[in-house]
Amino acid sequence: MPELLEVESYRRLAERTVGRSIAEVLTPDAWFVKGIGPEEFTAAVTGAVVEAAERRGKLAWLQLDNGHRLGLRFGMTGRLVVDGTAAIDELVYGARRQDPVWDRFTLVFAAHRGADGGSLVLSDPRRLGGVELDPDLGRLGPDATVITRSELAAVLCSRLALKAVLMDQGRVAGLGNLLTDDVLWRAGLSPQRPANSLDQAEVVRLPRAIGTTLRTLGRRGGSHTGDLQPERHRDGRCPRDGAALDRTEVGGRTTYWCPVHQH
DNA sequence: ATGCCTGTTCTACC
DNA sequence: CGGTAGAACAGGCA
Numbered sequence: 108m109p110e111l112l113e114v115e116s117y118r119r120l121a122e123r124t125v126g127r128s129i130a131e132v133l134t135p136d137a138w139f140v141k142g143i144g145p146e147e148f149t150a151a152v153t154g155a156v157v158e159a160a161e162r163r164g165k166l167a168w169l170q171l172d173n174g175h176r177l178g179l180r181f182g183m184t185g186r187l188v189v190d191g192t193a194a195i196d197e198l199v200y201g202a203r204r205q206d207p208v209w210d211r212f213t214l215v216f217a218a219h220r221g222a223d224g225g226s227l228v229l230s231d232p233r234r235l236g237g238v239e240l241d242p243d244l245g246r247l248g249p250d251a252t253v254i255t256r257s258e259l260a261a262v263l264c265s266r267l268a269l270k271a272v273l274m275d276q277g278r279v280a281g282l283g284n285l286l287t288d289d290v291l292w293r294a295g296l297s298p299q300r301p302a303n304s305l306d307q308a309e310v311v312r313l314p315r316a317i318g319t320t321l322r323t324l325g326r327r328g329g330s331h332t333g334d335l336q337p338e339r340h341r342d343g344r345c346p347r348d349g350a351a352l353d354r355t356e357v358g359g360r361t362t363y364w365c366p367v368h369q370h
Numbered sequence: 371a372t373g374c375c376t377g378t379t380c381t382a383c384c
Numbered sequence: 385c386g387g388t389a390g391a392a393c394a395g396g397c398a
Binding site for chain 1 (some may be wrong): 374375376377378
């Protein structure tokens with residue numbers, strides 16, 4: 108379910124594992140381990156202690172005391188379970204089934220003073236996520252929660268559709284399909300506008316809309332709590348002015364937007 | 371039943 | 385080079 112907001116909640120959950128030592132790695136699905144073989148991956152992280160849980164955009168990782176970063180990607184359906192506790196997103200889909208077959212990757216932590224060390228599990232029905240040793244952070248743009256106006260302006264130098272640029276993780280990290288539609292709805296900007304066609308006022312408006320959208324939807328509980336969300340269907344109407352929403356494909360993703368106030 | 375979906379990566383192609 | 389399109393992953397839901 109993850110866009111930036113969900114991945115941030117996973118990162119916070121993963122912080123519970125800071126200070127623990129990785130005793131065992133379970134990789135029942137070799138395909139889920141990216142880049143190198145499961146054996147090599149396991150050898151690189153077993154015995155290491157988790158020093159921090161970090162995030163940029165939709166990528167989360169555990170910083171290990173042996174210098175490696177253990178990257179966690181969630182795709183569209185991945186979720187994190189630590190010590191048997193999932194992060195908040197039951198709210199989203201209601202009581203979701205939890206099949207152990209979907210546990211694609213597990214860290215078992217070393218017992219400490221006789222107490223169970225706990226575990227970290229990445230459960231992903233559709234296998235669209237994965238784990239990666241030392242993911243390349245250089246491929247990600249600035250995180251959307253901290254991107255500055257000038258960084259954003261620099262990223263808009265493309266004839267590509269505005270929405271496609273905002274969703275390009277190499278330019279801005281963290282915005283997915285739902286968040287981007289809500290950002291543009293708030294900013295009053297058409298998703299189809301060439302990114303380099305924004306005037307000065309619009310370049311000021313856009314980062315504000317990103318900030319407002321992330322704060323507001325974060326408070327409400329996630330990417331699925333956008334103002335546009337209930338209207339994401341044929342016959343959907345703009346919550347601001349009641350106009351019929353347009354449904355078009357932009358940047359390869361279904362896009363809902365208001366042709367009346369988004370220009 | 372058919373089609374759609376909060377994501378990414380790869381290939382083919384223009 | 386910049387950009388587009390489709391496929392792949394696989395389950396739930398309308």
